[in-house]
Amino acid sequence: MAGGRRAAGLALSWGCCLLLCCAAASRLEVSTPAVVEAEIGGTARIECSFYIPDNDSYTYIDWFYVDRTNSRVRLCHVTEGEVLKDDTDYKERLSVGEDKALSISKVAMQDARTFVCQVGAGSSGVGESHTELHVYKVPETPEIDPNPAGISVQSSDIPQIARCVSRNSFPAPNITWHKNGEQLQLQENQVKYTRTRESSGLYTVTSTMFAPVTREDRDSRYHCTVHFWLRGQRHALESRKVKITVFYPSEHLKLQVMPPSSLVKEGDNVKLVCEADGNPPPVFNFYKRELEDDWQDLSWLTEPDSGVLNLYGVNKSSSGLYICQTLDLDDMTQLEKEVELVVNYIEEVRVEMEPSSPVKEGSSVTLSCDAHSPVALDYQWRDEKGQKVAEGNQLFLTNLTFETPNNFSCKVVAPSVPGLEQSKEVSVAVHGKPRIVAISSPLYVRQDEVVNLTCKAIAVPRPSLHWNVNGTAHEYIEDQHIASNLTVRVSHDLLKAGAMCRVSNDLGVSEKHIQLLDQRTTAESQGVIIVAIIVAILVVAVLGAVIYFLHKKGKIPCGRAGKQDITRPEARKDKIVVEVKSDKLPEEAGLLQGANGEKRPNADQI
Ligand SMILES: *[C@@H]1O[C@H](CO)[C@@H](O)[C@H](O)[C@H]1NC(C)=O
Ligand SMILES: *[C@@H]1O[C@H](CO)[C@@H](O)[C@H](O)[C@H]1NC(C)=O
Ligand SMILES: *[C@@H]1O[C@H](CO)[C@@H](O)[C@H](O)[C@H]1NC(C)=O
Ligand SMILES: *[C@@H]1O[C@H](CO)[C@@H](O)[C@H](O)[C@H]1NC(C)=O
Numbered sequence: 001m002a003g004g005r006r007a008a009g010l011a012l013s014w015g016c017c018l019l020l021c022c023a024a025a026s027r028l029e030v031s032t033p034a035v036v037e038a039e040i041g042g043t044a045r046i047e048c049s050f051y052i053p054d055n056d057s058y059t060y061i062d063w064f065y066v067d068r069t070n071s072r073v074r075l076c077h078v079t080e081g082e083v084l085k086d087d088t089d090y091k092e093r094l095s096v097g098e099d100k101a102l103s104i105s106k107v108a109m110q111d112a113r114t115f116v117c118q119v120g121a122g123s124s125g126v127g128e129s130h131t132e133l134h135v136y137k138v139p140e141t142p143e144i145d146p147n148p149a150g151i152s153v154q155s156s157d158i159p160q161i162a163r164c165v166s167r168n169s170f171p172a173p174n175i176t177w178h179k180n181g182e183q184l185q186l187q188e189n190q191v192k193y194t195r196t197r198e199s200s201g202l203y204t205v206t207s208t209m210f211a212p213v214t215r216e217d218r219d220s221r222y223h224c225t226v227h228f229w230l231r232g233q234r235h236a237l238e239s240r241k242v243k244i245t246v247f248y249p250s251e252h253l254k255l256q257v258m259p260p261s262s263l264v265k266e267g268d269n270v271k272l273v274c275e276a277d278g279n280p281p282p283v284f285n286f287y288k289r290e291l292e293d294d295w296q297d298l299s300w301l302t303e304p305d306s307g308v309l310n311l312y313g314v315n316k317s318s319s320g321l322y323i324c325q326t327l328d329l330d331d332m333t334q335l336e337k338e339v340e341l342v343v344n345y346i347e348e349v350r351v352e353m354e355p356s357s358p359v360k361e362g363s364s365v366t367l368s369c370d371a372h373s374p375v376a377l378d379y380q381w382r383d384e385k386g387q388k389v390a391e392g393n394q395l396f397l398t399n400l401t402f403e404t405p406n407n408f409s410c411k412v413v414a415p416s417v418p419g420l421e422q423s424k425e426v427s428v429a430v431h432g433k434p435r436i437v438a439i440s441s442p443l444y445v446r447q448d449e450v451v452n453l454t455c456k457a458i459a460v461p462r463p464s465l466h467w468n469v470n471g472t473a474h475e476y477i478e479d480q481h482i483a484s485n486l487t488v489r490v491s492h493d494l495l496k497a498g499a500m501c502r503v504s505n506d507l508g509v510s511e512k513h514i515q516l517l518d519q520r521t522t523a524e525s526q527g528v529i530i531v532a533i534i535v536a537i538l539v540v541a542v543l544g545a546v547i548y549f550l551h552k553k554g555k556i557p558c559g560r561a562g563k564q565d566i567t568r569p570e571a572r573k574d575k576i577v578v579e580v581k582s583d584k585l586p587e588e589a590g591l592l593q594g595a596n597g598e599k600r601p602n603a604d605q606i
């Protein structure tokens with residue numbers, strides 16, 4: 001390396017010398033650079049300049065090299081217009097330029113020797129100059145290998161950090177070590193340096209670095225750098241940066257409930273996550289406090305090689321104090337951390353009914369819902385379809401009937417714990433004697449016709465239906481109603497007496513009569529109606545005329561009510577019509593809304 005620096009110095013002084021020589025100009029002067037550097041495999045060029053006094057020209061130029069025994073070997077003989085190469089190893093690799101400079105191609109390690117330029121100029125005599133040819137090879141980018149086994153901060157001797165190899169260079173370079181970009185000042189015992197010479201003559205240099213590590217070094221990045229001289233300048237090549245595996249015991253533990261305790265509800269899967277800052281992670285153990293100082297080992301619920309305890313489907317009894325304990329196998333130190341798990345729950349959901357079920361039709365009840373939980377609760381009521389019908393812990397139901405929806409649920413929700421809810425179903429039973437809701441009466445029939453008598457009722461408990469006439473009964477259920485069709489042939493007796501539908505259960509009996517009307521008789525009554533209507537209209541007209549007449553004569557005092565009656569005769573007429581109809585034919589009025597509506601068109605036709 002020192003040679004490189006010297007070469008630069010010599011090259012400079014050679015330049016000065018040339019100037020001096022030219023200035024002096026008294027005798028034959030030959031000059032070449034003191035040192036020429038050439039990269040192995042490249043071409044070396046040695047220039048030779050000379051000064052011949054009295055305008056003389058040279059007669060010859062000879063190039064030599066100096067061999068190991070310090071004797072000269074001629075390479076070539078140059079005269080005006082001719083270059084004569086001697087039979088040496090260089091014959092194929094050398095050439096002489098226009099300017100008489102010697103070029104050697106494919107420079108090899110052995111070419112590092114002294115070359116001589118000798119100029120002969122007749123009467124001016126002979127002059128010569130020597131040049132050292134230095135050869136070099138730039139090293140390859142160094143390779144770094146971190147300690148593959150990892151290093152413990154507790155190791156007693158100084159551990160090996162990494163090894164750095166710089167291959168195939170000449171001369172052998174220096175290697176320095178760096179951590180996080182800063183060069184390390186290392187003691188002699190911290191670096192092991194080996195240098196091997198390859199068969200090519202090039203050097204391979206290995207540097208192994210030893211240093212103590214701390215836990216912070218888990219993030220440190222190390223690299224090595226090779227340094228070499230080139231044309232008088234320092235050059236450097238850096239290796240890649242590597243991290244080393246550092247082993248250190250845990251110093252801190254963190255124990256967490258996931259999801260957070262305040263959101264844990266019964267049935268959830270809960271993880272207790274224990275984290276230690278040691279490397280490698282220590283051995284984890286979990287315990288739950290059952291009683292005072294009685295710890296239950298839960299390690300069998302731990303995921304292998306991790307600090308995660310899995311609790312599946314927790315319930316109230318999973319609440320309590322948990323502890324995570326670590327054991328560092330390196331130095332056998334123990335650490336522990338506790339956490340409290342709270343499992344939120346809703347239990348003992350009760351619905352009370354006042355008065356208690358079953359209740360009578362038409363009465364009212366109050367449903368009260370109550371539950372137990374460590375968190376605040378909200379109450380809602382829902383019907384059978386899941387529709388919300390009320391909020392708050394009470395539900396009032398009035399005027400209950402058999403038909404009122406009777407199944408409700410009380411939904412208890414904990415607003416602070418998403419998803420925590422419980423429901424309780426309640427059934428409000430309405431009991432009572434049967435109620436006949438539809439009956440085919442009156443029924444317009446013809447004698448000997450086969451007709452259906454229909455009776456429909458509702459009750460809880462389920463009632464039974466009976467007819468007082470013989471026929472084929474067909475019972476069926478429609479919604480909550482029970483109905484019966486009795487198919488009968490209309491006999492004279494039946495037409496006269498009608499039929500009776502009797503519905504009964506434990507709580508009572510209801511009966512309804514079906515009136516059978518002969519359609520012919522009905523037709524007659526229709527006639528009567530028409531006559532009655534006509535008569536009524538006539539009566540009204542006559543009455544109107546009389547009143548009008550009397551009023552004109554002034555016999556009746558002119559009151560507001562009286563005036564109205566006369567100015568709006570139409571309204572009055574209608575009223576009378578309806579009255580007459582309903583007086584004379586209550587059956588007809590019933591028919592308008594009756595179950596057996598199909599008979600009406602018949603009546604109208606006649
Ligand atoms: C050298 O030769 C050149 C022409 O070739 C001439 O001009 C010059 O004067 C000569 N110098 C000497 C010192 O003879
Ligand atoms: C290599 O180290 C030697 C001795 O410390 C020193 O003289 C030389 O200059 C160094 N070379 C480089 C390229 O730094
Ligand atoms: C809670 O769960 C444990 C097991 O997971 C079970 O043994 C226990 O009976 C459960 N307790 C209740 C009140 O459900
Ligand atoms: C109860 O219901 C019946 C039939 O739906 C109705 O006629 C009655 O007016 C209701 N009574 C009250 C107090 O709401």
Ligand SMILES: *[C@@H]1O[C@H](CO)[C@@H](O)[C@H](O)[C@H]1NC(C)=O
Nearest residue numbers: 384405406407408425426427
């Ligand atoms: C109400 O709930 C009871 C059981 O609780 C069920 O048997 C009945 O069918 C339900 N009623 C209706 C109308 O869904």
Ligand SMILES: *[C@@H]1O[C@H](CO)[C@@H](O)[C@H](O)[C@H]1NC(C)=O
Nearest residue numbers: 451452453454474476484485
């Ligand atoms: C019962 O009789 C009525 C009247 O004839 C009829 O409309 C109805 O379809 C019958 N019901 C059944 C279930 O047969």
Ligand SMILES: *[C@@H]1O[C@H](CO)[C@@H](O)[C@H](O)[C@H]1NC(C)=O
Nearest residue numbers: 451452474475484485486487
């Ligand atoms: C009468 O009732 C029976 C049985 O319910 C039914 O099959 C039949 O169709 C009904 N007749 C009429 C005319 O509706």
Ligand SMILES: *[C@@H]1O[C@H](CO)[C@@H](O)[C@H](O)[C@H]1NC(C)=O
Nearest residue numbers: 467468469470471491493494
């Ligand atoms: C019904 O038929 C039975 C025999 O089939 C008879 O004894 C009874 O008198 C009949 N009842 C009526 C009301 O016709």
